[in-house]
Amino acid sequence: MEESSDPTAGRISERVRAIEPQQIRVLFDLAAEAEAGSDRDLVHMELGEPDFDTPEHVVEAASEAARAGRTNYTPNAGIPELRGAIADRHAEGSEQSVDSSTERERPDAPGPERERLVDPDTEVVVTTGGVEAIYLALLAAADPGEEVVVPTPAWPNPISGARLAGADPVEVPMPAERGFEPDPDRIVDAIGPDTAVVTLTSPSNPTGRVVSPDAVQRVVAAAADHDAYVLADEVYRELTYGETPPRVADLADPGEREWVLSVGSVSKTYAMTGWRVGWLVGPADVCGQVTKIRESTTSCVNTPAQYAALAALTGPQAPVQEMKAAFGERREYVLDRIDAIPGVSCPRPEGTFYVFVDVSALDGPSMDVAKRLLADYDLVAAPGSAFGAGGEGYLRFSFANSPDRLEAGFDRFEAMVRAELDEG
Numbered sequence: 001m002e003e004s005s006d007p008t009a010g011r012i013s014e015r016v017r018a019i020e021p022q023q024i025r026v027l028f029d030l031a032a033e034a035e036a037g038s039d040r041d042l043v044h045m046e047l048g049e050p051d052f053d054t055p056e057h058v059v060e061a062a063s064e065a066a067r068a069g070r071t072n073y074t075p076n077a078g079i080p081e082l083r084g085a086i087a088d089r090h091a092e093g094s095e096q097s098v099d100s101s102t103e104r105e106r107p108d109a110p111g112p113e114r115e116r117l118v119d120p121d122t123e124v125v126v127t128t129g130g131v132e133a134i135y136l137a138l139l140a141a142a143d144p145g146e147e148v149v150v151p152t153p154a155w156p157n158p159i160s161g162a163r164l165a166g167a168d169p170v171e172v173p174m175p176a177e178r179g180f181e182p183d184p185d186r187i188v189d190a191i192g193p194d195t196a197v198v199t200l201t202s203p204s205n206p207t208g209r210v211v212s213p214d215a216v217q218r219v220v221a222a223a224a225d226h227d228a229y230v231l232a233d234e235v236y237r238e239l240t241y242g243e244t245p246p247r248v249a250d251l252a253d254p255g256e257r258e259w260v261l262s263v264g265s266v267s268k269t270y271a272m273t274g275w276r277v278g279w280l281v282g283p284a285d286v287c288g289q290v291t292k293i294r295e296s297t298t299s300c301v302n303t304p305a306q307y308a309a310l311a312a313l314t315g316p317q318a319p320v321q322e323m324k325a326a327f328g329e330r331r332e333y334v335l336d337r338i339d340a341i342p343g344v345s346c347p348r349p350e351g352t353f354y355v356f357v358d359v360s361a362l363d364g365p366s367m368d369v370a371k372r373l374l375a376d377y378d379l380v381a382a383p384g385s386a387f388g389a390g391g392e393g394y395l396r397f398s399f400a401n402s403p404d405r406l407e408a409g410f411d412r413f414e415a416m417v418r419a420e421l422d423e424g
């Protein structure tokens with residue numbers, strides 16, 4: 001039989017057909033096509049990963065684990081040492097904000113004062129990156145036909161993950177006129193009897209905005225009131241430029257904490273995107289179900305990579321501070337450059353390594369603007385339309401790139417804007 005080129009032909013499930021390829025990937029592929037067999041020198045600012053190397057001691061830990069024969073399957077929920085390190089990381093900074101009624105005695109806690117707020121045996125699952133934690137949490141928490149509330153602009157995975165789970169994503173645009181500051185009124189208004197999950201990504205990819213403590217508390221309270229989970233994506237939490245914000249779980253009232261599912265990852269914090277280690281922390285019933293369904297996905301995370309993540313969490317933290325300092329300097333440089341370009345602007349990111357730039361003064365949808373930037377100026381940026389409702393009219397630039405490349409990239413962006421707005 002002749003193969004059909006129609007992607008909707010054949011017995012492809014509706015759930016899968018409902019997923020569109022991510023627009024960031026579309027740009028990435030166009031850039032790869034432009035580079036193939038040519039000597040074009042593209043500046044890449046579409047990428048969502050640090051440009052630093054994984055710290056040496058982390059690489060060493062993985063290598064040692066593999067040499068020592070730690071190459072077998074692990075428990076589905078991950079090696080106990082890593083789950084313990086994740087539980088400890090979750091307890092850091094939590095002490096003052098957690099009511100004593102939620103503290104639990106654990107005889108194996110590391111140190112007389114520290115009591116683990118998270119039980120590593122039942123409340124932590126190690127996953128294949130934050131990506132898998134988000135998808136499996138949605139799969140475990142949302143039934144087909146139920147709603148997943150996603151404040152936007154947002155990294156697209158919670159939206160596609162909800163669709164894959166058969167649930168309906170409800171995109172709630174945050175106010176562009178207030179720099180996309182997460183607005184609890186809008187989020188709370190979107191929560192109703194059909195809501196299964198509300199996502200809160202703080203800091204946000206693509207806007208870099210942090211959800212304020214007051215907004216977190218109002219959203220968690222409204223979600224708990226409707227027996228809905230708050231899926232708190234905190235993979236960029238440690239890449240914030242002011243004080244590290246409190247965790248969503250720590251801001252929740254003790255009685256509402258059971259409705260918070262926290263997602264973390266070593267990807268961004270430790271420059272470990274390719275190692276694929278993340279986690280879900282949440283109530284034992286959800287983590288138990290997620291552990292069960294991991295049997296049907298990946299069984300466990302790559303074993304040496306789990307030892308690498310353990311070394312990252314428990315070893316020296318200086319590489320993180322160095323990377324953060326570099327991102328901080330680049331953020332200032334990028335904000336100055338954007339400030340000096342007429343007709344464009346962006347909210348000041350509080351965390352992450354992205355700026356989300358308003359290019360609505362330029363002609364056409366953001367995908368067209370991104371394509372022109374690539375075709376005529378050799379600069380690759382992500383179109384705002386990739387990030388759901390409210391993202392149109394913007395471009396996301398990643399400043400996870402060397403100072404030289406950032407300078408070249410913003411020279412090109414400035415040249416395009418000036419040419420198109422006739423500000424030459």
Ligand SMILES: Cc1ncc(COP(=O)(O)O)c(C=O)c1O
Pocket residue numbers: 048128129130131132155201204205233235264265266267268273276277278
């Ligand atoms: C907001 C957000 N959450 C989660 C992830 C997942 O990252 P990973 O699967 O590498 O942990 C990403 C990756 O880009 C992200 O931007």
